[in-house]
Structures are given as C-alpha cells and as structure tokens.
Amino acid sequence: MELPDPVVVKDLAEALSVSHAEIINVLIRNGIFATVNQSIDFDTASLVAGELGMEATLRGAAERAAADAAGEQELVKPGSAEEGDGKPTLWTDEDPSKLVTRAPIVTVMGHVDHGKTSLLDAIRETKVADRESGGITQHIGASEVVHNDQRIVFLDTPGHEAFTAMRARGAQVTDIAIIVVAADDGVMPQTKEAIDHVRAARVPMIVAINKVDKPDAQPDRVKQELADNNVLIEEYGGDVIAVAVSAIKRTGIDDLMEMILLVADLQNLKANPDREAIGTIVESKVDKGRGNVATVLVQTGTLKVGQIVSVGRTWGRVRALNSASGKRVTQAEPASAVEIIGLQGLPEAGDILRVVADEKTARDIAEAADRAAAGGDGQKVSTLEEISAQIADAEVAELRVVLKTDVQGSLGAIRHALERLNTDEVRINILREGAGDINESDINLASASDAVVVGFNAKPDVGALRAVDATGVDVRLYDVIYKLTDDIGQALKGLLAPKLVEQIEGHAEVRMVIKAGRAGNVAGSYVTDGRILRGTDARLFRGETLIADTRITSLKRFKDDVREVAAGYECGIGLDADDIAEGDVIECYQMVAESA
Numbered sequence: 001m002e003l004p005d006p007v008v009v010k011d012l013a014e015a016l017s018v019s020h021a022e023i024i025n026v027l028i029r030n031g032i033f034a035t036v037n038q039s040i041d042f043d044t045a046s047l048v049a050g051e052l053g054m055e056a057t058l059r060g061a062a063e064r065a066a067a068d069a070a071g072e073q074e075l076v077k078p079g080s081a082e083e084g085d086g087k088p089t090l091w092t093d094e095d096p097s098k099l100v101t102r103a104p105i106v107t108v109m110g111h112v113d114h115g116k117t118s119l120l121d122a123i124r125e126t127k128v129a130d131r132e133s134g135g136i137t138q139h140i141g142a143s144e145v146v147h148n149d150q151r152i153v154f155l156d157t158p159g160h161e162a163f164t165a166m167r168a169r170g171a172q173v174t175d176i177a178i179i180v181v182a183a184d185d186g187v188m189p190q191t192k193e194a195i196d197h198v199r200a201a202r203v204p205m206i207v208a209i210n211k212v213d214k215p216d217a218q219p220d221r222v223k224q225e226l227a228d229n230n231v232l233i234e235e236y237g238g239d240v241i242a243v244a245v246s247a248i249k250r251t252g253i254d255d256l257m258e259m260i261l262l263v264a265d266l267q268n269l270k271a272n273p274d275r276e277a278i279g280t281i282v283e284s285k286v287d288k289g290r291g292n293v294a295t296v297l298v299q300t301g302t303l304k305v306g307q308i309v310s311v312g313r314t315w316g317r318v319r320a321l322n323s324a325s326g327k328r329v330t331q332a333e334p335a336s337a338v339e340i341i342g343l344q345g346l347p348e349a350g351d352i353l354r355v356v357a358d359e360k361t362a363r364d365i366a367e368a369a370d371r372a373a374a375g376g377d378g379q380k381v382s383t384l385e386e387i388s389a390q391i392a393d394a395e396v397a398e399l400r401v402v403l404k405t406d407v408q409g410s411l412g413a414i415r416h417a418l419e420r421l422n423t424d425e426v427r428i429n430i431l432r433e434g435a436g437d438i439n440e441s442d443i444n445l446a447s448a449s450d451a452v453v454v455g456f457n458a459k460p461d462v463g464a465l466r467a468v469d470a471t472g473v474d475v476r477l478y479d480v481i482y483k484l485t486d487d488i489g490q491a492l493k494g495l496l497a498p499k500l501v502e503q504i505e506g507h508a509e510v511r512m513v514i515k516a517g518r519a520g521n522v523a524g525s526y527v528t529d530g531r532i533l534r535g536t537d538a539r540l541f542r543g544e545t546l547i548a549d550t551r552i553t554s555l556k557r558f559k560d561d562v563r564e565v566a567a568g569y570e571c572g573i574g575l576d577a578d579d580i581a582e583g584d585v586i587e588c589y590q591m592v593a594e595s596a
C-alpha cells in the first residue's frame with residue numbers, strides 16, 4: 001500500500017489494518033519510541049509494514065522531493081529535548097551494525113490451577129544460575145534464567161491480565177507466550193482466552209502440557225482439544241511446539257528451555273546495547289525505606305546508575321539498580337529486568353522508561369504526559385462509525401469483531417452471515433467468538449485490538465460495563481440477525497460514517513503578531529468568547545473578509561503549551577497562515593459527529 005512520508009503512527013496503523021498497539025510494539029522492538037500521534041519517516045514505516053508481513057511504497061515521491069528541498073525536518077534525533085509535546089522524539093537512527101542478539105522475554109499464561117506459578121517456580125529453582133544472594137531470588141516481577149549459556153527472561157506475573165493491560169496501553173514486552181494446559185483438565189475457558197490474546201498480539205506461542213505426572217493425565221486429549229481450538233501442534237501437522245512437563249516433578253523443564261531458545265532464534269531478536277536505554281515498567285510499589293521501586297524491562301540500550309530517566313508521568317535519577325537475583329548492579333543491558341530506585345513518583349505497569357539528557361527534559365516529558373493523560377489524549381479505541389469512516393477513506397481494510405451470542409447454536413449462523421459481507425477490499429476479522437454474557441475479558445481484548453464487540457441476544461455483565469466505561473469500547477447489541485448484518489454491512493461499505501457538522505468553539509482577537517520563523521506565525525491574542533483549542537481548524541477574519549481557513553498548530557499560555565484557553569485570557573496562537581495582522585479575528589471550530 002502507499003504511505004506518505006512522514007506518516008503519523010495512527011495513520012500507519014489504519015493503513016495496515018492493525019491496532020495502534022501493534023505498530024507501537026514493533027517500533028519499540030526496533031528501538032523507536034513514538035506515540036500514536038507522532039510521525040515516523042517512510043523507511044521506518046516500511047520496516048514496520050515488513051515486520052507485519054506487508055509491503056509499503058512511497059506516496060507522492062515528487063512531493064517528497066519538494067519537501068526535502070524546502071528543508072522540512074519532522075524528526076528529532078535522540079538526545080535532543082522535546083519542545084512541549086508537539087514534536088516527537090524518535091530513535092530512527094538505530095545503527096544496524098550495533099545490533100546484537102538479545103535474550104527472549106517470555107510470559108506464562110493459562111487457566112487457573114493449571115500450574116503457571118508452579119512452572120515458574122520450577123524454572124527459577126532449576127535454572128537460576130546466580131545464587132550469590134543465598135539462593136533466594138528476589139521477587140521483582142521478572143526473573144532471568146540461563147540455559148546452555150543463554151539467557152531467558154520470564155515475566156513473573158502469570159495470566160493474561162497483565163499481558164492484556166500492557167497491550168491495551170501500547171506496550172508489548174513479550175516475545176514468546178507459554179500456554180500452560182493441565183493434562184488432567186484440558187483446554188478450559190481461560191486457556192482459550194489466553195490463546196485469543198496471544199494470537200491477537202501476534203506473539204508466537206509454545207504449549208506446555210503440565211501435570212503429566214498425574215495418573216489421570218491425558219496429554220493426547222489436550223492436543224486434540226488444542227486442535228479443536230485451531231492451535232495445531234507439530235505432531236498434528238501444525239507449527240506450534242508443545243512440550244510435556246511436570247512442574248512438580250521438575251521434568252521436561254530443559255526441553256521447554258530448548259524450545260524457547262529455538263523459537264527465540266527464529267525471531268532473530270536484536271537490540272543495541274550501545275545507546276540510551278528504553279524499557280517498559282512491569283511492576284511498581286512503594287517500599288518502606290526505599291521509596292518508589294519499579295521493575296523495568298530494558299528493551300534496548302543500557303540503563304546505568306546515575307542516569308536521568310523519564311517514566312510515563314514521572315521521572316527520576318537512577319539511584320540504584322537491583323538484578324532479579326537481588327544483586328546490586330551498576331547497569332542493565334537489553335532484555336534484562338532490574339529494580340530501579342530513585343523515581344519521584346510511582347509509574348504504572350506498561351509505562352515506557354527512557355533515558356533523557358537532563359532533569360529539565362525529564363520534568364518536561366512527565367508534565368506533557370500528565371497533560372496528555374488529563375486531556376484524555378491516550379490511545380482511543382474506535383467506534384463502529386469511526387471504523388466505517390476509515391473504511392470509506394480506504395484507510396483500513398478490516399473490521400475486527402469480538403462476537404458473543406446467547407447460545408452456541410446461533411454462533412455459526414451469525415459468523416456465516418458476517419463472513420458473507422466480506423468483499424475484495426474489506427473483510428471481517430472475528431478475533432473471538434463465544435456463547436454467554438459479554439465479559440470484561442471480551443472488552444479488554446477489543447480494547448487492545450481496536451475491535452468492536454457485537455452481542456446477539458447477549459448482554460454485557462457488570463465487569464464488562466465497568467471495562468466499557470474505562471476503555472470506550474463500542475458494544476453493539478442486537479436481537480434480530482438482519483439488523484446486525486445491516487449495521488455491519490453498512491459499516492463495511494463505509495456508509496455508517498457519522499455525518500459531520502461544524503461546531504464553532506470560540507473567537508480570539510489578535511493583539512500582536514510574532515514571526516516565529518520556520519514554526520510559522522504566532523498571534524498574541526485575547527480570547528473574546530468560547531474557547532480556543534489546540535490542533536483544531538480555524539478561520540482568520542479581517543473585518544468581514546476571510547483571510548485563511550487553516551489550523552491552530554500550537555497554543556501557549558506564557559511559555560507553557562496548553563490544550564485549551566478560555567474566554568478572558570491571553571494566549572499565543574500558532575496559525576498555519578502567512579498573513580496575520582493586528583485586529584484580525586481567529587475563529588476556532590471543529591467538525592463533530594452530528595449526534596454528539
């Protein structure tokens with residue numbers, strides 16, 4: 001497909017029909033930190049497309065040459081401080097010659113009581129090489145083991161909640177997922193959930209068939225049940241590796257390690273140790289005596305004691321680092337988990353950590369993140385109307401659906417009806433289907449995958465409603481099949497797009513014009529009514545004459561970037577217009593959905 005250069009991360013996700021999270025994950029894996037609203041260059045975008053199995057070509061090569069000639073430079077290189085939160089800080093200059101193989105990061109998932117915790121214990125006890133701290137491994141939320149001189153990092157939080165919560169926030173740290181299935185119990189609801197999540201995240205999986213020591217163990221039944229759920233293990237002609245283990249008897253652990261290393265090898269995991277670190281927080285707590293303590297999984301670069309880091313909405317100077325084996329270390333290389341002490345606040349799991357040049361930069365980034373959070377500027381999951389609008393604009397070619405029905409019997413019929421709506425251009429991707437109430441896990445899967453939830457005679461339960469509130473996932477409930485297929489069919493044709501109407505937000509009077517060079521003109525203004533919003537459309541009037549219909553590119557109160565300025569206040573409005581004069585009036589407006 002054709003992509004512009006540069007391309008906004010959000011737009012790239014739409015063009016490739018994958019979730020924002022997926023793009024961000026690939027970027028992070030390649031050592032590039034960007035949020036959904038930031039731009040990346042074409043080369044990076046085509047690399048991302050390539051990793052997702054798609055091919056990208058450059059749109060408007062001529063335009064690009066012109067832009068280059070004009071000296072446009074969208075990308076900021078590492079080490080340079082961010083200017084407010086308008087411009088991205090990207091690490092697009094990862095030097096391929098400096099990339100070295102890194103350890104895989106593994107998450108263990110599966111049904112309750114199938115032995116996730118026992119398996120992690122077994123792995124730790126048999127495989128942790130460094131026993132200097134008296135044989136007791138520190139609980140820091142992740143552990144490192146060594147097999148055949150190769151490191152493997154395990155995230156200690158079993159289950160898919162943590163995995164999904166992180167994915168919903170755009171962080172993906174897992175390279176390989178182990179699905180634990182008890183041989184005496186088989187594939188259970190949470191096994192299926194785990195499989196759905198791992199699939200949606202496109203993370204390779206290995207199945208550990210556990211409890212094979214039990215007399216009533218039926219590993220073959222497990223394999224069959226996996227096949228029934230479209231997980232084809234090698235023995236059945238598929239490509240998913242399955243290993244028989246007993247966490248209690250400590251058997252099969254070495255085989256499992258071998259297989260993890262094999263899958264890791266195929267993934268060709270690389271990172272550059274010789275650069276500023278970027279990582280993801282996996283756990284955090286307030287500790288008596290030590291203050292804010294967080295475990296970070298360093299994904300690229302080397303994190304060192306003494307460095308200044310920005311972490312989500314907080315920051316700090318690295319006072320001390322503790323390894324998973326409880327040892328004080330002075331630095332942490334890529335794919336290692338360390339406890340970090342010295343943060344000003346408590347970060348959340350999924351927050352990104354990165355090394356910055358100085359305290360001021362760290363503070364600025366934290367404040368910008370705070371503002372973004374307050375403004376609800378996070379990743380937003382699309383409504384069916386929004387997806388339809390994207391389809392109409394040929395930005396996406398897929399509608400992702402989580403489908404729930406009251407009874408198993410109606411599932412097949414509805415799936416069939418939905419699949420009939422597929423066209424050459426657009427198709428429906430059913431991420432999960434099942435009978436029963438719509439639950440929290442359905443909402444979380446949809447949220448992490450930018451999908452809509454469709455219920456046929458199925459209602460959301462209390463947990464689901466709470467999750468809908470938190471995530472804004474679009475849940476569509478139907479009790480008549482043709483209404484369901486009508487809506488989805490309209491959406492696929494791009495006809496469900498909301499009708500947009502203009503909404504005038506407010507006016508400001510220009511009191512002084514400041515030429516800001518390459519950044520355009522800034523109008524020192526006074527808001528006379530309503531409000532002025534950054535990033536919205538604006539008209540510039542001189543008397544009755546419309547001078548320009550343009551955009552508000554920046555908005556400042558004194559030196560601070562702000563999202564909004566109310567009537568009665570002065571502000572600096574950056575306008576994408578050449579001709580601005582004292583006394584002009586700026587009219588700020590937005591296009592909004594008619595119903596809103």
Ligand code: GDP
Pocket residue numbers: 110111112113114115116117118119158210211212213214245246247248249
């Ligand atoms: P989790 O909920 O998936 O973390 O499961 P646990 O690790 O807590 O294990 C649940 C129960 O299964 C515990 O009573 C374990 O002792 C038992 N268990 C776990 N692995 C094995 C195994 O390999 N063999 C047997 N016989 N029991 C196991």
